[in-house]
Amino acid sequence: MQNILKQHYDFIFEDKLLQEIETVGSLKNIPQGDILIDIGQPITHIPLLLSGAIKILREDQQGNELLLYFIERGDTCAMTLSCCFGKSKSKIRAVAETNVQLLMIPIEKMELWMENYQSWRNFILESYHVRMMELIDAVDTIAFLRMDDRILKYLQDKAKVIGNDELEVTHQKISEDMHTSRVVVSRILKKLEKEGKIQMHRNNIKVIKL
DNA sequence: ACATTAAGTGATT
DNA sequence: AATCACTTAATGT
Numbered sequence: 001m002q003n004i005l006k007q008h009y010d011f012i013f014e015d016k017l018l019q020e021i022e023t024v025g026s027l028k029n030i031p032q033g034d035i036l037i038d039i040g041q042p043i044t045h046i047p048l049l050l051s052g053a054i055k056i057l058r059e060d061q062q063g064n065e066l067l068l069y070f071i072e073r074g075d076t077c078a079m080t081l082s083c084c085f086g087k088s089k090s091k092i093r094a095v096a097e098t099n100v101q102l103l104m105i106p107i108e109k110m111e112l113w114m115e116n117y118q119s120w121r122n123f124i125l126e127s128y129h130v131r132m133m134e135l136i137d138a139v140d141t142i143a144f145l146r147m148d149d150r151i152l153k154y155l156q157d158k159a160k161v162i163g164n165d166e167l168e169v170t171h172q173k174i175s176e177d178m179h180t181s182r183v184v185v186s187r188i189l190k191k192l193e194k195e196g197k198i199q200m201h202r203n204n205i206k207v208i209k210l
Numbered sequence: 211a212c213a214t215t216a217a218g219t220g221a222t223t
Numbered sequence: 224a225a226t227c228a229c230t231t232a233a234t235g236t
């Protein structure tokens with residue numbers, strides 16, 4: 001575990017902080033598909049992502065989901081950070097996109113480290129910034145791109161975060177993430193395949209244009 | 211062989 | 224782009 005921690009955070013955190021993280025943090029392995037944090041849940045820990053990828057979803061009153069963005073290793077969840085400061089509950093749902101390895105830090109450490117470690121302050125601020133940009137990007141995607149571009153972007157992002165251009169996914173699942181109907185997804189995927197951007201098989205889509 | 215689930219298609223709004 | 228109704232194809236039992 002020391003190794004994994006060092007591997008991703010060695011250049012970010014100072015040695016003393018790394019040691020503290022090690023003693024205070026608890027290592028967690030989450031299998032693919034598990035919900036890490038759901039809407040309305042209070043936040044008790046800050047997750048540091050060691051490996052794998054997480055997708056962040058929003059949900060409407062009817063229970064329809066909408067994908068906001070993915071989080072990759074070396075990142076943390078900005079929602080969690082925001083909740084720590086505001087002492088509010090989660091406004092989003094986080095689902096393990098792949099098997100995920102996390103280091104959970106109790107939120108009590110947040111303020112303490114903010115005061116004592118410059119590297120921690122920088123990390124938090126940087127995370128906020130990066131996440132804010134992601135969110136703007138997500139809004140642009142939803143507001144300005146048409147469904148076919150949105151789906152292509154979705155497939156590319158997904159391929160990127162899992163590090164594999166072969167996606168095991170059904171049209172139905174895509175439609176849920178994109179908040180549209182399966183029929184629309186099928187038609188658009190068909191179009192993308194004709195354009196040579198993807199290849200389709202049952203339960204499997206290969207992304208050509210990355 | 212049959213049931214189930216995934217994907218394709220035309221028509222309508 | 225959404226929805227309906229229906230078909231076809233793949234897969235599990």
